[in-house]
Amino acid sequence: xxxxxxxxxxxxxxxVSNNIKAQELKPGFSKxxxxxxxxxxxxxxxxxxxxxxxxxxxxxxxxxxxxxxxxVAFDNIWDLWKHKSKSIALIAVQGxxxxxxxxxxxxxxxxxxxxxTLQLDKDxxxxxxxxxxxxxxxxxxxxxxxxxxxxxxxxxxxxxxKAGVKDFILxxxxxxxxxxxxxxxxxxxxxxxxxxxxDIRFKTYCSAGPKPGNxxxxxxxENMTAGGWAYNVVNTxxxxxxxxxSVQTVNDFTAxxxxxxxxxxxxxxxxxxxxxxxxxxxxxxxxSLRAQKNYQKYLGKMVSHAVENQIPNFxxxxxxxxxxxxxxxxxxxxxxxxxxxxxxxxxxxxPNIWTHHFPEPYMMLAEKLK
Numbered sequence: 001x002x003x004x005x006x007x008x009x010x011x012x013x014x015x016v017s018n019n020i021k022a023q024e025l026k027p028g029f030s031k032x033x034x035x036x037x038x039x040x041x042x043x044x045x046x047x048x049x050x051x052x053x054x055x056x057x058x059x060x061x062x063x064x065x066x067x068x069x070x071x072v073a074f075d076n077i078w079d080l081w082k083h084k085s086k087s088i089a090l091i092a093v094q095g096x097x098x099x100x101x102x103x104x105x106x107x108x109x110x111x112x113x114x115x116x117t118l119q120l121d122k123d124x125x126x127x128x129x130x131x132x133x134x135x136x137x138x139x140x141x142x143x144x145x146x147x148x149x150x151x152x153x154x155x156x157x158x159x160x161x162k163a164g165v166k167d168f169i170l171x172x173x174x175x176x177x178x179x180x181x182x183x184x185x186x187x188x189x190x191x192x193x194x195x196x197x198x199d200i201r202f203k204t205y206c207s208a209g210p211k212p213g214n215x216x217x218x219x220x221x222e223n224m225t226a227g228g229w230a231y232n233v234v235n236t237x238x239x240x241x242x243x244x245x246s247v248q249t250v251n252d253f254t255a256x257x258x259x260x261x262x263x264x265x266x267x268x269x270x271x272x273x274x275x276x277x278x279x280x281x282x283x284x285x286x287x288s289l290r291a292q293k294n295y296q297k298y299l300g301k302m303v304s305h306a307v308e309n310q311i312p313n314f315x316x317x318x319x320x321x322x323x324x325x326x327x328x329x330x331x332x333x334x335x336x337x338x339x340x341x342x343x344x345x346x347x348x349x350x351p352n353i354w355t356h357h358f359p360e361p362y363m364m365l366a367e368k369l370k
Contacts, residue, residue, distance in 0.1 A: 024086045025167040025203045027228030029332055031369045033169070034233055036062055037090070037205045038366060041173035042359040044079050044094045057359050063090055067156065073148040073311060074105035074141065076179070080156055088167045089160045091153060093183065095174030095208075101310050106175060106210075108141030108307055109244040110300025111320040114185070114217050120147060121313045129193070130185035130213075131220035135254075137320035138182055138213035139244065140300070142175065144311075146182045153183070154190070161197055170204040173359060174240055177209025177232060181221065181328060188224055204230035204329075208357055210243050211325035214252065218328040225329065232329045235365055237336045237346055237356040246325040247295055249288045295323040334365035 042057040043065070060081070066089075067080040075097060081090040096102045112118070114136035117127040126147045130138060157168065170187075172180035184204045190196040204225065209232040213221075221230070234241045296319055304316045336344070336356075344361050355361070 023167070023201070024083075024088050025169070025201055027203075029228065029231050029330075031366065033203075034205050034207070034231070034332070035363065035366050036060055037092070037169065037171040038173070038207060038359050038363055040079070040081055040090060040092045041095070041171060041176060041207060044077070044092045044173075044176070057363055062086075069149060069152045072151075073145045075099045075101040076105070076145040076149055078149050078153060080160075082160075082165070086167075087165050088169060089157075089165045090169040090171065091156075091183075093149070093170075093172035093176040093179045095172060095176035102175070104303070104306055104310060105141040105145050106243075107299060108139075108144070108303045109323070110140050110296050110303075111137035111214065111322055112140045112143060112317050113320050114138050114213065114220075118147070118317045119315045120144060120317075121311070121315065124148075126150075128186055129189040130182060131217050133216045133220055136214065136216040136220055137322050138217055139178065139211075139325070140317065140319070141307075142178045142212060143182055144307075144314075146179050146186065149179075150183070150186060154187075154196070157187070157196065157200070161200060166197070166199055167201045168203070170202055171207065172209070173207040173362075174357065175210070177206035178212050180204060180206050181209060181212040181232075184230060185217075185221055185224065202229065206230075206232040206329065207359075207362060208234065208238055208240050209329070210240055211246065212328055213326075214322055214324045215326050218326050221328055222330070228330075230329050231332050232327075233332045233334060233362070233366065235334045235336065235356050235362055237340075237344070237361075239353070240357050241327070244299075244325045245295070245323070247288055247292045247323045249292050249322070249324070250285050251289075252322055252324040292321070292323050296321070299323075332369075334362065334369070336365065337368075340364060 039057055039060045040063060043060065063081040063083055065079065066082050069078045071077055077094045079092045081092065096106065113134070114131040115129045115134070117125060119125050128147070130136070170180050170184050184202060187196065187202055191198055191200060300319050308314045308316070340361070343364070344355050
């Protein structure tokens with residue numbers, strides 16, 4: 001009897017210690033983790049962006065570089081790093097670089113549904129689920145970049161898992177942050193579908209991330225990553241988190257709202273109230289509806305011709321009729337003070353539009369976080 005109890009004790013101790021070992025990442029924002037990702041994101045940029053050589057960002061302390069992906073889609077790459085002492089792998093998605101193709105991904109700002117199947121090439125059919133809500137929609141340019149990079153990301157995650165790594169940090173700065181939102185959603189849903197092991201843990205640090213999708217997508221993303229598993233770190237002087245432009249129409253509200261049946265309700269009203277209210281309603285709703293159509297026309301259909309030139313055999317997807325982009329995720333605010341502005345000018349005549357966006361100003365502010 002005592003022998004059985006002792007064996008049971010040893011087994012339970014082994015399982016607990018194994019579980020503790022497997023759970024290297026903890027929920028909650030970590031200043032140290034974020035600063036390390038910022039250093040790695042800088043490394044992901046610097047090999048291509050020689051104009052960033054002046055940036056005073058030191059090398060990562062805790063991670064070693066392992067792998068760089070092939071160049072795909074809009075000149076996109078991602079890097080794999082592994083922790084020196086912990087069983088943690090890190091996936092860093094490169095942000096915008098100084099090529100026409102890279103900036104084309106940002107301009108291709110129409111929306112597509114956050115769930116479905118897209119035929120992106122003659123030999124590339126991509127089935128995905130970023131959100132279950134049929135009203136959820138995301139940025140098509142960053143989605144296409146994510147889809148192409150996923151071809152190498154998912155196999156590398158599988159290889160890491162087979163080597164005993166179950167904890168992954170996902171990160172990206174700037175455009176890389178926008179793509180990382182979508183990557184995070186895609187990978188978490190692969191877990192739900194049983195296409196990735198359920199005990200894999202993803203923790204996400206977007207940095208200077210722009211707006212990746214609409215409100216329905218943001219709600220699902222924030223629910224999916226609740227409990228301290230995803231952050232977007234933003235310098236309030238940086239313009240990049242303000243983009244893409246957002247257009248909200250009466251069609252962007254949730255199902256139960258006072259605007260859906262407004263036209264019918266106005267018709268039922270007596271004269272002359274119905275005429276006056278119809279005039280007011282049209283004045284309020286039509287400009288945003290026209291803006292949304294123009295948005296889709298110019299930043300969807302017209303830009304897609306340039307995309308077809310960049311990506312051979314690219315097949316233009318059907319767009320979602322919305323451009324209601326919103327800030328997404330748990331946001332950590334980097335708030336500039338006088339000392340910051342003494343170094344980085346906020347004068348509107350400053351010709352360098354990237355003054356507040358580089359990793360160096362982010363590093364200066366991040367180090368002041370408590």
